[in-house]
Amino acid sequence: MTDRPIRVLIAKPGLDGHDRGAKVVARALRDAGMEVIYTGIRQTPEMIAEAALQEDVDVVGLSILSGAHMDLFPRIVAQLKQKNVDDVLLVCGGIIPEDDLPTLKQMGFAGVFGPGTSTQDLAQFIRDQIGARAGA
Amino acid sequence: MDIDALRAGQPRAVARAISGVERGGASARAIIAAIFRFTGRAHLIGITGAPGTGKSTLVNEIAKQYRRRGKRVGIVAVDPTSPFSGGAILGDRLRMQDLSGDPGVFIRSMATRGNLGGLASTTADAVKILDAAGFEIVLIETVGAGQNEVDIAKNAHTTIVVQAPGLGDDIQAIKAGILEIADLLIVNKADHDEVSATVAALEMNLNLKPMQENDWRPPVLKTIALKGEGVADAVDWIGKHRAYLEDNHLLAQRERARVRAELEMVVQRELVTRLLGGVNGSKVEMLVEKIAARELDVYTAAERLVQEKL
Ligand SMILES: Nc1nc2c(ncn2[C@@H]2O[C@H](COP(=O)(O)OP(=O)(O)OP(=O)(O)O)[C@@H](O)[C@H]2O)c(=O)[nH]1
Ligand SMILES: [Mg+2]
Numbered sequence: 001m002t003d004r005p006i007r008v009l010i011a012k013p014g015l016d017g018h019d020r021g022a023k024v025v026a027r028a029l030r031d032a033g034m035e036v037i038y039t040g041i042r043q044t045p046e047m048i049a050e051a052a053l054q055e056d057v058d059v060v061g062l063s064i065l066s067g068a069h070m071d072l073f074p075r076i077v078a079q080l081k082q083k084n085v086d087d088v089l090l091v092c093g094g095i096i097p098e099d100d101l102p103t104l105k106q107m108g109f110a111g112v113f114g115p116g117t118s119t120q121d122l123a124q125f126i127r128d129q130i131g132a133r134a135g136a
Numbered sequence: 137m138d139i140d141a142l143r144a145g146q147p148r149a150v151a152r153a154i155s156g157v158e159r160g161g162a163s164a165r166a167i168i169a170a171i172f173r174f175t176g177r178a179h180l181i182g183i184t185g186a187p188g189t190g191k192s193t194l195v196n197e198i199a200k201q202y203r204r205r206g207k208r209v210g211i212v213a214v215d216p217t218s219p220f221s222g223g224a225i226l227g228d229r230l231r232m233q234d235l236s237g238d239p240g241v242f243i244r245s246m247a248t249r250g251n252l253g254g255l256a257s258t259t260a261d262a263v264k265i266l267d268a269a270g271f272e273i274v275l276i277e278t279v280g281a282g283q284n285e286v287d288i289a290k291n292a293h294t295t296i297v298v299q300a301p302g303l304g305d306d307i308q309a310i311k312a313g314i315l316e317i318a319d320l321l322i323v324n325k326a327d328h329d330e331v332s333a334t335v336a337a338l339e340m341n342l343n344l345k346p347m348q349e350n351d352w353r354p355p356v357l358k359t360i361a362l363k364g365e366g367v368a369d370a371v372d373w374i375g376k377h378r379a380y381l382e383d384n385h386l387l388a389q390r391e392r393a394r395v396r397a398e399l400e401m402v403v404q405r406e407l408v409t410r411l412l413g414g415v416n417g418s419k420v421e422m423l424v425e426k427i428a429a430r431e432l433d434v435y436t437a438a439e440r441l442v443q444e445k446l
Contacts, residue, residue, distance in 0.1 A: 031221045085148075
């Protein structure tokens with residue numbers, strides 16, 4: 001069912017305080033017609049999973065620059081599972097080395113977007129993925 | 137829908153039910169029909185005021201106060217939908233991070249989705265779900281409101297209007313609109329200059345209003361939401377307002393006014409859908425052509441549509 005705007009949670013886990021990239025993405029997804037819940041910096045895995053649960057989002061988008069993703073992302077995925085939020089589309093972006101991609105895919109991240117990604121491509125990716133789920 | 141899970145306040149069930157009513161249609165009606173008899177217990181508190189006055193920060197602090205007083209708190213925070221893209225940035229939750237990890241709090245962000253008046257058309261239904269889920273206090277934050285977004289007054293038992301220093305002079309205070317719906321006036325950002333001027337302008341405005349013996353005079357309160365200062369006092373005042381409504385049998389009266397407004401709105405929506413939608417679509421198109429060609433005036437056309445259908 002996508003007879004409502006796609007709802008996206010944009011969160012920045014970890015301790016680094018740079019959220020310009022996350023804000024650019026939030027703004028671009030808004031312009032692409034999505035409802036973006038923006039929770040900002042320094043989000044713990046628990047906070048992210050709780051927001052995803054209460055807001056009943058379709059997509060969780062994580063932005064990370066600190067390099068702590070291989071530590072934080074599994075904890076976020078575990079928290080989501082624990083709260084039975086098992087049906088969200090997981091995407092992430094920021095500074096993420098190629099080598100980590102297979103592990104992230106395995107963890108459940110459908111899309112991993114590097115710093116050069118156009119926000120239009122990101123929006124289209126989300127639309128396609130959510131559309132495919134609705135059709136399934 | 138799992139009604140037992142919802143009544144037990146399980147977040148997944150609550151979240152799903154709110155999405156259900158946001159979608160509208162038959163399933164939304166079914167949800168409301170199922171939970172309706174469990175509603176009517178919560179104290180509904182509206183928080184409105186101009187953009188950036190500190191509503192969300194204040195909601196965060198008010199919720200913390202109620203948690204200390206042992207109440208479960210549901211929050212609905214509304215932000216505007218872009219009229220151009222249909223998208224929205226829902227940023228109120230960002231200011232409410234102190235509440236995370238507390239199972240006695242549930243926060244839901246909503247976009248207006250084109251509705252005017254400061255709320256989404258489904259906000260009242262989301263509030264009912266929180267009410268049925270056992271949240272004793274429901275805080276409703278409107279969009280950053282101007283002079284016309286006054287629907288909150290019809291949806292809440294107690295309405296708080298938040299002002300910040302330096303936003304306007306005393307002429308602004310006597311214009312019609314948002315100040316008139318206040319049960320409590322809060323001047324937030326009391327750490328700024330000009331607080332006393334703002335308080336004085338609001339007091340003057342209140343003094344101009346003729347008062348009957350038993351009328352409620354909205355208190356003008358000062359807060360620094362960022363530091364939580366003045367918030368305990370504000371919550372005490374919310375309690376006093378509630379007691380005033382109860383003692384004067386006004387709660388039942390407000391409830392009737394609220395229900396009447398809601399009934400009117402639902403009937404309106406239903407009639408518009410029936411008269412203008414579905415099989416009537418082509419008929420409407422024909423009338424539009426005639427009006428555009430100046431063959432028929434708009435009142436006569438509307439009359440024809442209504443006559444035919446009723
Ligand atoms: N100095 C000062 N700043 C405050 C106070 N309360 C809130 N703010 C700041 O004011 C800004 C806006 O606060 P919000 O709580 O988001 O305001 P809002 O009314 O919810 O904003 P909208 O929902 O966009 O209309 C933030 O940067 C807050 O930190 C206060 O008491 N003093
Ligand atoms: Mg706000």
